[in-house]
Amino acid sequence: MTGLQRSAKWVWATGLMIAAMLAWGICPAMGEEDQAVAKPKIGDKVAAMSFKDIHFLPRSLSDLASPKDPVPAKAFVLVFTNSTCPLVQKYLPRLNQMHALYRERGVRFVSVNVGVNDSILDLATQAVKHDSPFPFVQDVDGSCRAACGVSRTPEAVVIDAESRLRYRGRIDDQYRLSGTASSANHEDLKNAIEAILSEQEIAVTETPVDGCLITTLGSPKASNDITFAQHVSPLIQKHCYECHQSGTAAPFALETYEDVTSNGAMIAEVVDERRMPPWYASPEFGTFTNCRTLSDRERQTILQWVRAGMPRGEAIEATVSASSSEDAVANAETETVPVSKWQMGEPDWIVELPSSYTVPADGYVDYKYALLPHIFWQDTWVQGVEILPDNARVVHHCNLGFVTLGGGGRHAKLITGYVPGGGPMELRDGVAARIKKGSVLGLQIHLTTTGKPEKVKLRVGFRFAKERVQKELHYMELYDNRFRIPPFEQHFKVSKSKTVDKDVTAFGMFAHMHTRGKDITFRAYPPQQDPEILLMIPNYNFDWQMPYYLPTGAKKYPAGTRFECVAHFDNSTFNPFNPDPSITVRVGEQTYNEMMYGFVFYTEDDEQLDLAVDPKTGFVERQKRGESADAKKEKPTVR
Numbered sequence: 001m002t003g004l005q006r007s008a009k010w011v012w013a014t015g016l017m018i019a020a021m022l023a024w025g026i027c028p029a030m031g032e033e034d035q036a037v038a039k040p041k042i043g044d045k046v047a048a049m050s051f052k053d054i055h056f057l058p059r060s061l062s063d064l065a066s067p068k069d070p071v072p073a074k075a076f077v078l079v080f081t082n083s084t085c086p087l088v089q090k091y092l093p094r095l096n097q098m099h100a101l102y103r104e105r106g107v108r109f110v111s112v113n114v115g116v117n118d119s120i121l122d123l124a125t126q127a128v129k130h131d132s133p134f135p136f137v138q139d140v141d142g143s144c145r146a147a148c149g150v151s152r153t154p155e156a157v158v159i160d161a162e163s164r165l166r167y168r169g170r171i172d173d174q175y176r177l178s179g180t181a182s183s184a185n186h187e188d189l190k191n192a193i194e195a196i197l198s199e200q201e202i203a204v205t206e207t208p209v210d211g212c213l214i215t216t217l218g219s220p221k222a223s224n225d226i227t228f229a230q231h232v233s234p235l236i237q238k239h240c241y242e243c244h245q246s247g248t249a250a251p252f253a254l255e256t257y258e259d260v261t262s263n264g265a266m267i268a269e270v271v272d273e274r275r276m277p278p279w280y281a282s283p284e285f286g287t288f289t290n291c292r293t294l295s296d297r298e299r300q301t302i303l304q305w306v307r308a309g310m311p312r313g314e315a316i317e318a319t320v321s322a323s324s325s326e327d328a329v330a331n332a333e334t335e336t337v338p339v340s341k342w343q344m345g346e347p348d349w350i351v352e353l354p355s356s357y358t359v360p361a362d363g364y365v366d367y368k369y370a371l372l373p374h375i376f377w378q379d380t381w382v383q384g385v386e387i388l389p390d391n392a393r394v395v396h397h398c399n400l401g402f403v404t405l406g407g408g409g410r411h412a413k414l415i416t417g418y419v420p421g422g423g424p425m426e427l428r429d430g431v432a433a434r435i436k437k438g439s440v441l442g443l444q445i446h447l448t449t450t451g452k453p454e455k456v457k458l459r460v461g462f463r464f465a466k467e468r469v470q471k472e473l474h475y476m477e478l479y480d481n482r483f484r485i486p487p488f489e490q491h492f493k494v495s496k497s498k499t500v501d502k503d504v505t506a507f508g509m510f511a512h513m514h515t516r517g518k519d520i521t522f523r524a525y526p527p528q529q530d531p532e533i534l535l536m537i538p539n540y541n542f543d544w545q546m547p548y549y550l551p552t553g554a555k556k557y558p559a560g561t562r563f564e565c566v567a568h569f570d571n572s573t574f575n576p577f578n579p580d581p582s583i584t585v586r587v588g589e590q591t592y593n594e595m596m597y598g599f600v601f602y603t604e605d606d607e608q609l610d611l612a613v614d615p616k617t618g619f620v621e622r623q624k625r626g627e628s629a630d631a632k633k634e635k636p637t638v639r
Helices: 003-023 086-105 120-129 143-148 188-197 228-239 257-262 264-272 296-307 322-334
Strands: 075-081 107-113 136-138 156-160 165-169 349-352 357-359 368-376 380-389 395-404 413-418 431-435 439-447 454-456 458-464 474-479 492-499 504-512 517-525 532-537 562-569 597-604
Touching (some): 075 086, 075 143, 086 107, 086 188, 107 120, 120 136, 156 188, 165 188, 228 257, 228 296, 264 296, 349 368, 357 439, 380 395, 380 413, 395 458, 439 458, 474 492, 504 517, 504 532, 517 597, 562 597
Parallel strands (some): 107 136
Antiparallel strands (some): 075 156, 368 439, 380 458, 474 597, 504 597, 517 532, 517 562
């Protein structure tokens, strides 16, 4: 046999082998879906699907067909998406238009994210950027993709009210990876929807899709080289221990190796989903000093360790924190809730409520309002303020503000807040907050039940300025107290803006809405400059109302800059936390009402107070004769 003949025979044999491998599904065909999974046919009943919404909650198609909806669901349109495919970006505006056209006719649109590297935060950001009103969900386990038999993005499927697959294919033929037509010649998805609504047969039930192949990745491999002692314990200490201690609001403590391993599966799940550590600012906009997210390498370390059986490694202390272990043992012996520790260190002065609150075992607890037993007779400058409950399990959140006696103010001026996972107000570099003379402090307290009767008492600690105060921390409130959200409205917009008349440096932001809050975005509009997104919270979570701190001096804005806050509310049946989608929602204090508050904290660039403050009292030690802090520097005008 000649060399040429041997080569030809090898090529022929190799071709047969590759063909056999493709036929048996041994290797993927250019990234197409696994051939071992039978592709459902048009007319088949769609298998049960599970996906997760922007709140990380498992949901299904039945959640989109509530009997409370004024128009029953007649069809479901699932469009498979990711954050990188260019055709997805081009078609989202088209899908918004179709949603507006068909929503009142009983068609439910859903964006199903299948991006292997996309997080819940990524898909929620995509929804806000494109102002898409319909739900964005994530196909976490691939069940949606398999049940519908899709292989590309943005492939669309239509499922009727009887769960039958009626259409699968492209949205239309206008946009292609290789170019764009002036208009669509074939509106395939629209035609399929119209046919179902008119109870007719769909003329074209399946079409080719010119889009991005859906990629699948295997789970991280287990690694016995990763141990608790060397690799995981430092991560728990860095990212988790601050909240996961005995007696805190966290559902379980992570103080010992046994604590961590007994919750290993749950830790892996929330880390894999990027649900924990909690963080709700979109990574596309802004850098924040208190960002608590895990890096990709840290996340993979924890996942590989759990899959390897959570090896302990070399002999070390069994605790994440030795002192925390001692506290845990003492608490187990006495069966008492430990006295929480101050995150900012021991305060200079502590004031507490004179009595405790009793929390019932279950049910809803209305907001509580309380005044702290102290009147500030002089301006008091503070650089640290912390709210500390002695039973953090029952405190959902708490806000602290001051009201000037006789000032006629309609509401308190915010100082700081408490929320699980948040931290105290801490200032430095000559910046301090002023509590005005003649003021009293008030607390707005949201208590929550735990399944058994509880008691809680709150204290507030203050750390006075220890350096000369050069700048006062100011803030503007961007709020609307007159809006009304119509029944079943799933994307209701509220916005507010104000303009500063001085050069300022932004310090940070804080947002507050209630259970219908969906997303909120802060923008700055400097004169003669492009607008800038300061902060986007695309999946606002009422349980995690945290501040977002900007790097010192990083964001400076000239006089005339307009700051804007835009929020959306979801009063639909798909919102899992909606108290009642059938009512018109008004502004109010309780969580079954709504609020829209955006706080922008800042300092004035030309302000040089140069105040010497008594570190034991927070009072100004020396001032010019007859001059008060109010007279020395008036607050800038905010229109």
